[in-house]
Amino acid sequence: MTWWLWPKSLAARTAAVLLPGLALVQIAGLTIHTLDRIDIQRIAQARDLGLRIVPIYRAIAAAEPAERPSVLAELHVPPMMTATLANGPPLAPPPAFPPAQQGMFRIGSTSAGLADPRLRWREQLLYREPGTSQILYAFHLPLDGWLHISAEPDPVRPWHSPWFLTAFLLMTATAALLTLWTVRRLTAPVRVLAAAAETLGRDVYAAPLPEDGPTETATAAAAFNTMAARIRRFVGDRTEMLTAIGHDLRTPITRLKLRAEFIDDEDLRARMLADLDEMETMVAATLAFGRDSRVTEPVSQVDLAELMRTILDEAGDAHPTLAHRLSYHGEPHATVRARPVALKRAMANLVANALVYGGSAHVTVSPPADGAVQVTVEDDGPGIPAGELERVFEPFHRLEQSRNRETGGVGLGLPIARNMLRAHGGDVVLSNRPEGGLRAVVTLPV
Ligand SMILES: Nc1ncnc2c1ncn2[C@@H]1O[C@H](COP(=O)(O)OP(=O)(O)O)[C@@H](O)[C@H]1O
């Protein structure tokens, strides 16, 4: 249920794992450092207390019990410390002193320099007032009596140095920035590869990827380039074969035409020659198609709206009687990246079909949406039966009623249009308009 919190991009996901990890490591480091410093400061405090307490004790212990109060009155007791003489241990002693710290704060008689056994205390008791840092020392003095010294050690300040916190924050920020930067850098090749795959879909002749950078990136780029080269070769081989077949068919057709001249039956001869003429046109169209698709025209910025208006103008010039049945609607300009000549041929085929089979052509260029621009070419003709809407894209597939020489084509107009649009990453789809006539919808990535 919290999956929506999980980021989508690889970079964000990697950062989402690394940054909390970094935070954890920093917190652990800071804790270790703090505990360590507290320990060191405690040891320093204990030594410091010992150094201040021992002279007081020594002066009192060396004095006769009767003299002790006056000795104590003369003594210099450091501030934050009080020394009192008593007859016994504290009456209501504060209960606990952590055992680990007992050892740390307890004053050793040797380290106090009390070589003379007569000066040594009979007992040393340690108390800590709970909730405060006050430490109460109770010494059972030699001969008799007790000395109570209550001392307040300096507070423990593990982060006392302002530089430490600044340096720590700076270090954390630097590590975080470095992580983010590295993650973005490492995932950049994935973005480049995705963009290249996208470009290849629009244009098989797109420039190859640079094969540099880290080994993995270079290997992926090389593999991608090899794949692109294979696709190009595959496409090239097929058109080459098509052209070769078309080329080789021309000679037998010419021979057949020569032989047909010897047929005595005039009617049969005319029909055979007409068929052979048609075959010749088909072969010529096939060769032209092969030639066109082999040309690797450079991709450039093309104003699709301008291109459509030019096509309509030229169609108007070619069919002056139908000029008033041509119209343009929609965007005044729409820029796409395309091979201009190929794109023009594809779009001109659609407009010519609308004009020839539908008697009119209405072109609409819609504003770009979802990264694609849409062009519709509509006419008011009979349309195409639903079952044939896809089949007309097969080479040489023409509808029965249009099988006459007047309408010209050999059935390659739509296949060529679709082939070229798909090579641009676009497509063309036909449908019948409810009000009659055909609608061709072209989509092209911007
Ligand atoms: N706008 C249209 N209206 C009706 N039929 C069409 C239209 N466009 C294409 N067709 C049909 O699709 C067939 C294939 O078109 P096309 O591939 O352009 O070949 P050609 O125009 O050379 O015959 C045409 O022969 C025609 O029958």
Ligand SMILES: [Mg+2]
């Ligand atoms: Mg046509």
